[in-house]
Structure formats: structure tokens, C-alpha cells
Amino acid sequence: MKLMMRNNQDGAADAEVCKLLDSAGVYCKNYVRTTLFIAFIGSVLVTYNMYLVTEEITPMNLLPLKLSPPAPSSPQSMVFVAPFSSYSTKDGIEHQRSCKKTIVVKSRRNSDDVLGWEDQPFPELQVDDISNITALPNNDILCLQVGSTTGAVGLSNAPFLLGLNAVESILHLLENTLAERDLDTECEVIDRKSVIMSGWYPPTSPQVRERRSKNDNTGNHIWAFGATRMINPYTVEFKSASTDKDPVSAAVVASANALHMNFGTKGYEMMKNVVNSLTNWVRKHDRPTIVLGIGIQANFDVLEDIKSMKLAEHQLTFMNEVAKRNTAEKSVSVRGELTETVCANAGAMNCISLGCPSLTISRAPDLGQVLETKWNDVVTKLKGSDEALKIGIGLPALFRNGDGRYERVVDMILSICEKHDCHYIAQAPYDKSQLISHAKGKVKEEKVFHFKEGVERWFEFMRGLDVVASTRIHGGMAGISNGIPTVIVPTDLRILELINAMELPHVPFEEAMKSNFTSLAQLMVAAEPDFKKFERNRRSRIKYYKGMLESIGLEMDPALVNIISNEVE
Numbered sequence: 001m002k003l004m005m006r007n008n009q010d011g012a013a014d015a016e017v018c019k020l021l022d023s024a025g026v027y028c029k030n031y032v033r034t035t036l037f038i039a040f041i042g043s044v045l046v047t048y049n050m051y052l053v054t055e056e057i058t059p060m061n062l063l064p065l066k067l068s069p070p071a072p073s074s075p076q077s078m079v080f081v082a083p084f085s086s087y088s089t090k091d092g093i094e095h096q097r098s099c100k101k102t103i104v105v106k107s108r109r110n111s112d113d114v115l116g117w118e119d120q121p122f123p124e125l126q127v128d129d130i131s132n133i134t135a136l137p138n139n140d141i142l143c144l145q146v147g148s149t150t151g152a153v154g155l156s157n158a159p160f161l162l163g164l165n166a167v168e169s170i171l172h173l174l175e176n177t178l179a180e181r182d183l184d185t186e187c188e189v190i191d192r193k194s195v196i197m198s199g200w201y202p203p204t205s206p207q208v209r210e211r212r213s214k215n216d217n218t219g220n221h222i223w224a225f226g227a228t229r230m231i232n233p234y235t236v237e238f239k240s241a242s243t244d245k246d247p248v249s250a251a252v253v254a255s256a257n258a259l260h261m262n263f264g265t266k267g268y269e270m271m272k273n274v275v276n277s278l279t280n281w282v283r284k285h286d287r288p289t290i291v292l293g294i295g296i297q298a299n300f301d302v303l304e305d306i307k308s309m310k311l312a313e314h315q316l317t318f319m320n321e322v323a324k325r326n327t328a329e330k331s332v333s334v335r336g337e338l339t340e341t342v343c344a345n346a347g348a349m350n351c352i353s354l355g356c357p358s359l360t361i362s363r364a365p366d367l368g369q370v371l372e373t374k375w376n377d378v379v380t381k382l383k384g385s386d387e388a389l390k391i392g393i394g395l396p397a398l399f400r401n402g403d404g405r406y407e408r409v410v411d412m413i414l415s416i417c418e419k420h421d422c423h424y425i426a427q428a429p430y431d432k433s434q435l436i437s438h439a440k441g442k443v444k445e446e447k448v449f450h451f452k453e454g455v456e457r458w459f460e461f462m463r464g465l466d467v468v469a470s471t472r473i474h475g476g477m478a479g480i481s482n483g484i485p486t487v488i489v490p491t492d493l494r495i496l497e498l499i500n501a502m503e504l505p506h507v508p509f510e511e512a513m514k515s516n517f518t519s520l521a522q523l524m525v526a527a528e529p530d531f532k533k534f535e536r537n538r539r540s541r542i543k544y545y546k547g548m549l550e551s552i553g554l555e556m557d558p559a560l561v562n563i564i565s566n567e568v569e
Helices: 012-023 030-034 038-051 164-180 206-212 219-229 266-284 300-305 313-324 337-345 367-384 404-417 433-437 455-462 471-479 493-502 509-515 522-527 531-551 558-565
Strands: 079-083 087-090 093-096 101-107 142-146 151-154 185-191 195-200 238-239 250-254 289-294 332-334 349-355 389-394 421-426 449-450 465-472 486-488
Touching: 101 164, 142 164, 164 185, 164 404, 195 266, 206 486, 219 250, 219 289, 219 300, 219 455, 219 471, 250 266, 266 522, 289 313, 289 531, 300 389, 313 332, 332 337, 332 531, 337 349, 337 493, 367 522, 389 404, 389 471, 404 433, 421 433, 433 449, 455 471, 465 471, 465 522, 471 486, 471 493, 493 531, 509 522, 531 558
Parallel strands: 101 142, 195 238, 195 250, 250 289, 289 332, 332 349, 389 421, 389 465, 421 449, 465 486
Antiparallel strands: 079 151, 087 093, 101 185, 142 151
């Protein structure tokens, strides 16, 4: 018999919790007791209605309980938690599931306790898809978050998850149990927030992939993904619009090199319109706002002038509109110190250099150590054998316009690739044809890849490489984010600024051209990476991002919070 679980609405679930906890001798809040008789009637009515509603859920599917409860009579054994991934894919469509309320358990500020999921007291239910055990509308489930893991809360003796009415009872039980274990913890109940985001990376679907494929620079997918996924997906609901009847809680602007400093050019006028549109967007929504990842676009030859350059009037107006909607000292994360200087020169003191949001993509506890180990492995292989390595090549954002810069950097790449299995990664529509034309038979078309539909297949491909050599920043971050040793040769000022802000392994463009490297080993030696410095910087940046999100009432993804909770030397 198939049934739809609706008896977790209107107090019924909380009454069930209360009855179970009472039977185990745990005090239940008075207001819950008063709903018991009404809830009981409601449960009878819902039980009657179960036979009238059909749903692809059966009791056998719901509770294959792999539980290891403490003692049969203990209150903890009557509640289960089902860990789940907020983002999940079914039939080719990705979904984001969030929680109406989330009980977050964390160590007190001055405590030495580092909490993990193993510290939560309830039996665990393993499920492939959380939708199999809930029919709650609008993701109205109660969740528990400990460490980097989040799970939905349910009752062990009945096939349903708990809704909002169970919060007080579960919180009371949780606090009592943790206190008995002498863990120095505190519990906070987080209400789900709604957020609107410019530069949002929405869950993937055929329609979304089609829209992404029209972007002329697929590197944009990487910074958008990083900015979106640093937000705790369990505690937010992303919205495409904000209305008077349904206003959002906060606004986030994720951007890239929108601050063009090449005044009077066609690109400057185009990006002026973009910045003005962002200003109007911030004014329209008029909610607490932050900006993630914006930066200047300028040529190498203006590097010395940066110290005296300042934002144009329309750019300063944008910064001021953001500052009006955030009480924090810093509400705009910029790509590097050059952009921060240009902001400060104009009087915009709310900017802080954090690099690119893509630095937060990896959830590795110590990404620097992962990269260092693999980097050393590659160097050892290059010294000890003639083994061909699988290399990902990030093609340059340059044109064959007669200045020779494209030809010089690509000739260096082709020379390195003579002894290795190179895979060329395009990010712009012109990359492939330009490479094939210049390489004159040295590059096969099937070795050129263009991941236009998003980061998912791109990241999967990168994980199969030995090493990455990139002349684009996001081609490099695609490798670094997936734990692949990467060296970058920056071809313009915006790339160099990001490299310096994130402490990435690199070789300056002019040094690379002057040295005329012919081997991967030469390029890697010249990079002189410091992965411990990289990791310290990474953690510092994550902490700043966390503070920025909190300034507008949002939480950071718990897996990122877990990284900065565990210090490394």
C-alpha cells in the first residue's frame, strides 16, 4: 500500500515526540503537552486520509533502519537523523533541498572541543535520496548540523520526518544529551533565509546547461560556482525575484573584472553599463548586500599608475550603494590589492582583497598539503623517467594580432607538450580555431576540449590529469580546486592580481618568455611554490568570506567552516 506522510504537520509530529520522550522520563515543554489531544485527533484524521492519497513511498522503503540505538528505552533511540546532500541529481536534473529550520551544534568560542558528526547522539538512517522519506511541502523539514554534516530529523518508530513543531522537543533532548557527555557545546536554531543572487550558479538542468553554453567565457562558470556554493545550502533558498509579498532576506552580487580602467575604450563603455545595471539591481532589492570577487581590468603597462588611479564615478556609486546596505566594515571582496588600492583612492573603504571565490570550491581539509604531495610526485616522475604525463593546458586569453605574445606563449606550450599527453582546454569560442591554425598539425582537434555547459564535466575531467599548466586564471583554478598541481603563466594584470592574492604557483609572463622553457620540469622549478603559505592564506580568506556572509545574515557551507575550525601549522 502506498501512502503520503502528512502526520508531521499541525503539531502531530511534536505530540508524537512528546509522547515518546515522556515514556522515557524526559520532560516535554508544556505547550507541547497541551497540543497532545488535538494532535492525536489530527493523527487519526491523517491516518484515515493515508488510504486516499497515493505516492511512490512505502513503509518498507522508508525505514530500512540501520540503527544502533543506545538502549531501547533511551530517548535518543526514538529519534533518527538521515544525513543528506543538499544538492542531488535525479534523472539528469539537479535539485537543492534546504531545511525550514536547522539546529546547529557547535563548540563554544573558547572550547578546545572540535565537533564532528560522530558526536551527535541520535541513531543514523542511511538513505540514497531524502525525498524518499519526506513529502513535506517546500522543504519544511527540521535538520541537525554537526561539523560538516547535516541530516534530517525523524522518528524511529514511524515512517516520517519531523517538521517545525518538533523543534523545542528535539532541542531540549539534544542539549540534555550533550550536557551528559560533558561536551562544551551550544545549540543554535537557524531559520532558513531567502537570498537573491546576481551571478548565481543554479542547479543544473538541460535548460540551465543550454543557457550556460551561450556564455563566451566558460571561466565565468567557475567563479559563479565558487560564490554560490560557499553559502550554506541547507539554510538558504535561492530566489530569482523579490516581491513586496515575498521579500528576500539578503542580496549577493558575484562578479569578476567589471571595473574596467581602460577609460574611453569600447570595453570600458560596455562594462560601465554592466556596473550601472548592478547599481540599479542593488537599489531595487534594497536588502543587506555583499559583493564577491569583483576586480579591475587593466593592461600591464598601467601597473605603475595603479598607485594613483581611482574608481570612476559610476564605479564608486556602486560601492557606496552596497555600503549603505551593510553595517560591516568590509562588504565588497575584490580580486586583489590593486583593486583594493583603486577603491581606497576613490574613498571606497568597504573593499577587501580576497582573490576569487573559486578559492573556496575545494572542501579538502588541507588543500595545500594535497597539492604539495602531488606536485612533488610529478617532479619525481619527471626526474626519474621519460614517462609521458597527462597535462591539462589552459589556453591564453590572447589574440594573434601581430604583437607576437600569443605565438610566443603557445610555442612554449607546444614545446613542453612534445614529450607529454596534452589536453588543451578552451574557454572562449575562438580558442580552438586559433590554436589549430597556429599549431599547424601539432595539435589534433580531438585533444581540444571546451566545457561550455558548466563546471561539472570540466571538474570531472580535471581530476583525471597529472598536472595543469594554464595561462588563464580559471583554467588554473579548475585544477587547483580539484587537487591537481597547477602552474600558471599570467598573460594580463587581472590574472597576476588574482595569483598574488591567492598565493598560487606561477611564473611571470616575461620571465617565462625570456627563459623559453622547453620542458615541464623547467616550468615547475621556476614556479617555486610555497604550499604552506598557500594554505594559510586560503584559510584566512575563508574566514573573511564567512564574516561577510554573516554580515547579511547568511551562513557559510559547513564543510568550509569545518576547514577553518581545524588549524594547521
